[in-house]
Amino acid sequence: RGPDESLRSAARFGFKYIEYAGIRKGNPATMTGEQKKEVIRILKDNGLVSSQMLMVATKDTAHPDPRKRDAVFEYMKQCADFQMELGGRQLLVCWGGGLYELGTTPEQSWLYMLENVGRFAEWCLDKDLLVGFELDPHVYFIVNSTFKLAKVVEDLALPNVYPNVDVGHLVITREEPESLE
Numbered sequence: 739r740g741p742d743e744s745l746r747s748a749a750r751f752g753f754k755y756i757e758y759a760g761i762r763k764g765n766p767a768t769m770t771g772e773q774k775k776e777v778i779r780i781l782k783d784n785g786l787v788s789s790q791m792l793m794v795a796t797k798d799t800a801h802p803d804p805r806k807r808d809a810v811f812e813y814m815k816q817c818a819d820f821q822m823e824l825g826g827r828q829l830l831v832c833w834g835g836g837l838y839e840l841g842t843t844p845e846q847s848w849l850y851m852l853e854n855v856g857r858f859a860e861w862c863l864d865k866d867l868l869v870g871f872e873l874d875p876h877v878y879f880i881v882n883s884t885f886k887l888a889k890v891v892e893d894l895a896l897p898n899v900y901p902n903v904d905v906g907h908l909v910i911t912r913e914e915p916e917s918l919e
Contacts, residue, residue, distance in 0.1 A: 741758070741759075748784075748786060755786075757791075757792050758821070760792060766817050769820075790830055791820070791830065793813070795810070796810055799835055800835065800837070811858055814831070814858045829870065831871050835871060835872075836879075848880060851890075856894050859899050869899050870902040884908070884911075888901065
């Protein structure tokens with residue numbers, strides 16, 4: 739299914755706010771200008787609001803190869819540009835900020851992730867865009883607990899970075915609401 743079909747379906751069901759998934763046929767980096775215009779038209783014609791852009795192609799955010807990190811950075815910028823065209827301002831870094839890779843320490847992966855997402859969040863500042871972080875509840879994801887979610891927000895220390903609290907993910911990690919404190 740493409741984003742045009744998904745948007746029409748959401749409108750038929752009466753939804754107003756949608757999270758736009760920037761992946762597969764909906765990836766702003768691979769869509770043509772005409773495809774983007776069609777998505778914008780469907781969104782506006784149906785009174786839909788893009789509340790958040792899910793930046794799904796971000797598994798290499800902390801990859802040891804700088805070319806892969808740069809490719810993710812460029813992808814995130816294209817997602818941000820498209821989210822602005824859609825009229826939204828929230829972006830979500832998925833995949834828990836990236837994967838731990840073999841041959842790189844967890845500490846170095848953390849630093850790569852901070853550098854890459856930090857430069858993206860700084861790029862977003864003057865555009866008044868918000869950059870959310872997803873806690874992804876799997877062992878190979880860098881941000882996979884509420885502690886790490888708080889730490890990434892703390893370490894980046896940028897006013898437009900926020901934690902995305904997904905209750906379903908907290909159930910998987912067995913973290914009670916008190917852990918958010």
